[in-house]
Amino acid sequence: MKKMFAFLRSMTFGMILLCGVLLCSFAGSMIPQQQTAMHYVNLYGERPAMAILALGLDDVFSQPYFIALMAALCLNLLLCSVLRVRSLRGASERLRRRALEAKAVPISAEQAQALHAHFTGRRWRQAQEDGRTVFSAHMIGHYGSFLTHLSLLMLLVVGGLVLAGAEVIDRTVMPGSFIELDDGARVSVQDFRIEDETGRLDFMSTVQITAPDGRQSAWTPIRVNEPLRFGAYKVYQQTYGTAGSVRVTNEATGGSEAVALTEPVFLTLDGVNGVFFQMLYAGYIQDAEGNFTLIGSTDGEYDDPVYDVRVIAEGETTAVLAFPGDELSVGGVRFAFEAPVAYPGLRIKRQSGVLLGALYASFVLITAALYVCFFLRPVCVAVGDEGYALASPKQQMGLQLEIEGVLGVSVKEGEKR
Amino acid sequence: MRDACFFGALIVYFAATALQMIGVALRRRKAVSAAEKVFVAGLALHTIYSVWRGVEAGRLPLANQFEFASGFGWACAVLGVFLHARMKQDWVLTVSAPAAFLVTSYAAFQPMEIKELMPALRSTWFGLHIGSAAFSYAAFAIAGGLGVYYLFKLSKGEDPASHAMRQADYMAYRMICLGFLLLTVVILSGAIWAEQAWSSWWSWDPKETWALITWIIYAIYLHQRLRMNWQGKRMAILAIISLISVLFTFAGVNILLPGLHSYA
Numbered sequence: 001m002k003k004m005f006a007f008l009r010s011m012t013f014g015m016i017l018l019c020g021v022l023l024c025s026f027a028g029s030m031i032p033q034q035q036t037a038m039h040y041v042n043l044y045g046e047r048p049a050m051a052i053l054a055l056g057l058d059d060v061f062s063q064p065y066f067i068a069l070m071a072a073l074c075l076n077l078l079l080c081s082v083l084r085v086r087s088l089r090g091a092s093e094r095l096r097r098r099a100l101e102a103k104a105v106p107i108s109a110e111q112a113q114a115l116h117a118h119f120t121g122r123r124w125r126q127a128q129e130d131g132r133t134v135f136s137a138h139m140i141g142h143y144g145s146f147l148t149h150l151s152l153l154m155l156l157v158v159g160g161l162v163l164a165g166a167e168v169i170d171r172t173v174m175p176g177s178f179i180e181l182d183d184g185a186r187v188s189v190q191d192f193r194i195e196d197e198t199g200r201l202d203f204m205s206t207v208q209i210t211a212p213d214g215r216q217s218a219w220t221p222i223r224v225n226e227p228l229r230f231g232a233y234k235v236y237q238q239t240y241g242t243a244g245s246v247r248v249t250n251e252a253t254g255g256s257e258a259v260a261l262t263e264p265v266f267l268t269l270d271g272v273n274g275v276f277f278q279m280l281y282a283g284y285i286q287d288a289e290g291n292f293t294l295i296g297s298t299d300g301e302y303d304d305p306v307y308d309v310r311v312i313a314e315g316e317t318t319a320v321l322a323f324p325g326d327e328l329s330v331g332g333v334r335f336a337f338e339a340p341v342a343y344p345g346l347r348i349k350r351q352s353g354v355l356l357g358a359l360y361a362s363f364v365l366i367t368a369a370l371y372v373c374f375f376l377r378p379v380c381v382a383v384g385d386e387g388y389a390l391a392s393p394k395q396q397m398g399l400q401l402e403i404e405g406v407l408g409v410s411v412k413e414g415e416k417r
Numbered sequence: 418m419r420d421a422c423f424f425g426a427l428i429v430y431f432a433a434t435a436l437q438m439i440g441v442a443l444r445r446r447k448a449v450s451a452a453e454k455v456f457v458a459g460l461a462l463h464t465i466y467s468v469w470r471g472v473e474a475g476r477l478p479l480a481n482q483f484e485f486a487s488g489f490g491w492a493c494a495v496l497g498v499f500l501h502a503r504m505k506q507d508w509v510l511t512v513s514a515p516a517a518f519l520v521t522s523y524a525a526f527q528p529m530e531i532k533e534l535m536p537a538l539r540s541t542w543f544g545l546h547i548g549s550a551a552f553s554y555a556a557f558a559i560a561g562g563l564g565v566y567y568l569f570k571l572s573k574g575e576d577p578a579s580h581a582m583r584q585a586d587y588m589a590y591r592m593i594c595l596g597f598l599l600l601t602v603v604i605l606s607g608a609i610w611a612e613q614a615w616s617s618w619w620s621w622d623p624k625e626t627w628a629l630i631t632w633i634i635y636a637i638y639l640h641q642r643l644r645m646n647w648q649g650k651r652m653a654i655l656a657i658i659s660l661i662s663v664l665f666t667f668a669g670v671n672i673l674l675p676g677l678h679s680y681a
Contacts, residue, residue, distance in 0.1 A: 011644050022633045029626040029674060061621050123558060202536055217661045225540040225614045236616045305439060347616050359618075370601055374594035394643060397587040401580070 009079035018072045026070065028060035070156065082148040091142040092378070095391050096127075099380035104387030107297040111407045115383050118406045124381075132384030144373030144392070151366035158358045167350040172241060174260045174343050175205075180285075181348065184212035187235055190219055192344045194240065196322040203240055205344040209233050232350050239345030242302055244280040245338040252292050252332055260341065261307075273331025276317075280340060284321075292321060302340045419473070420529065422466035423487065427525055429459035430494070430518035437510050440590045449507055456514050460494040463521070467491055479547040482671060486524030488547070489667070492555035493517040500559075500588070508585055512562035514678045521559065523668070542610035554663055556596030557635070561660030563589035564653035577649050585647055589656050590642055597635045604628050613659055623674035627666040634659045 040049035055065040120137040127134050169178050178188035190206040203222040209230040210216045217230040227236040244261030261277045268274025282297035283304040307322040328335045379392040433456035440448030470478040478484045497513020608618045638655050641647040
């Protein structure tokens with residue numbers, strides 16, 4: 001049991017796990033993910049494709065073995081961090097004693113003075129003990145490794161929860177309308193545009209969030225990189241599309257309404273006579289005999305839009321091409337075709353604010369911890385008449401070389417290449 | 418005129434590299450000190466070019482493969498000049514001048530025209546994310562170069578315990594510490610940016626995944642160095658192997674594995 005525990009907290013186990021994550025990541029980046037079986041057969045041939053599917057390499061990052069790897073890494077980090085805490089108590093004092101007890105490197109009185117002046121100049125903390133001066137610096141560095149492992153653990157756990165816990169809804173909303181979420185929250189879109197005032201490409205919607213309790217955000221423009229955050233909700237400008245637009249007017253009452261046409265739909269008042277919208281085309285070519293060839297949009301542009309509709313009246317169906325500005329009167333309804341309208345595709349995300357705060361905290365912590373770990377390495381140097389002794393839990397080759405430089409040893413012109 | 422600055426910098430980097438190599442090989446101090454001055458002149462030209470391009474583009478010149486490669490080469494030169502000023506060791510230029518020249522040469526083969534920033538790149542995280550990546554890669558490139566230098570010297574019979582060899586080995590490690598910290602910043606700022614732009618912190622995009630692979634490889638390097646006390650030849654070999662991962666993340670992913678970072 002003890003051996004097992006020792007292995008689980010060992011660096012060897014940590015390295016094995018990191019290699020496992022590395023291999024999975026390599027496979028996941030080289031093999032296209034989440035494709036159909038036929039895609040792999042076409043790409044690699046039948047047998048390799050079967051192997052990929054059997055090993056789950058078509059979706060590596062959601063396989064149980066990958067999740068188990070990450071969980072084991074968290075366990076290793078946890079044990080590693082917990083064990084480091086114990087060793088941190090009294091670490092500074094132990095380091096000072098090590099420097100005092102270490103075998104001193106003999107130096108002359110002049111060199112000792114030079115070292116003294118050097119460390120004093122660097123404003124290292126100094127204390128007199130056993131007739132020697134003990135210089136110490138960066139004692140916070142004792143916590144570097146511990147904090148790095150702890151913050152990495154925090155990052156993995158909180159990051160996993162954030163990724164798993166986010167509720168994401170993708171919806172398209174016509175400008176001037178709204179969508180309602182399951183919990184009663186409402187996202188309204190005032191307008192949408194594809195270009196800014198200068199003609200530069202810039203997808204922007206003006207949206208408002210109404211929380212289930214009735215609280216409302218201000219109308220806020222959102223664009224890529226600038227989502228609207230309100231309470232637990234975040235609304236992103238995700239995609240856009242173009243819809244046909246027709247104004248339908250009841251000829252009897254005069255009531256009218258603009259209808260967005262995003263998919264085939266039968267527009268009728270009496271259920272029998274009306275206009276069946278098939279598709280919106282981006283343009284057309286008309287030959288000498290007056291025949292039309294319709295062109296679909298490949299780049300989202302609709303330069304010469306054409307509505308392909310079927311007019312159904314008194315049992316007869318007639319194919320009609322309608323252009324913006326055209327009007328049709330069928331079954332007591334007047335259909336006035338207008339220029340197509342662009343509409344946004346929104347992504348609405350609901351996420352716990354506490355988790356987000358913890359995630360940001362882990363980001364800050366890991367960056368600070370790495371800085372402390374690499375650049376604030378604890379060190380003690382005892383300087384006395386008999387020589388100097390250096391003690392540090394980490395490699396101090398840089399300091400060693402620095403001391404050698406101060407003492408004027410080992411640095412020879414011949415070695416400068 | 419603007420592009421002339423870039424190609425001028427490239428030629429000057431080449432001249433600095435050639436002078437340095439000749440000076441070191443033939444033990445001519447004059448050539449080595451001339452290389453130092455020429456290299457600083459190359460950096461000055463490169464800086465002028467980057468500022469000029471940035472002003473013309475109205476943004477940081479780090480938005481596409483050319484600009485990033487140019488920034489990466491510039492960062493190699495900045496680190497090289499900074500380290501040389503601090504350490505006064507010739508091997509700093511022996512490594513950083515060729516690194517700056519090679520990376521900038523790669524940039525010269527990329528399309529150079531200034532394009533408008535696509536909406537996804539218009540973010541406050543742009544500078545931090547991509548700037549950190551340029552300096553992180555530069556630190557790794559210098560560490561890998563030091564690995565090559567170390568192995569070369571070793572093959573020529575240099576004593577691994579000599580001051581210069583120990584210093585080269587140590588500096589490679591310190592460069593990797595710097596690169597690793599910056600790569601962490603790159604990954605974290607990228608995650609925050611991705612969440613703002615696409616709503617997802619992490620989507621296993623090839624560039625992201627290879628940044629993670631590189632991070633893991635360097636984490637292994639650092640553990641071997643700090644815990645297992647590996648030094649010298651083994652570390653030099655590992656620094657070179659790790660650099661291959663950096664170069665693949667930098668250029669290979671863009672060519673072979675298209676994804677969300679295809680513009681990079």
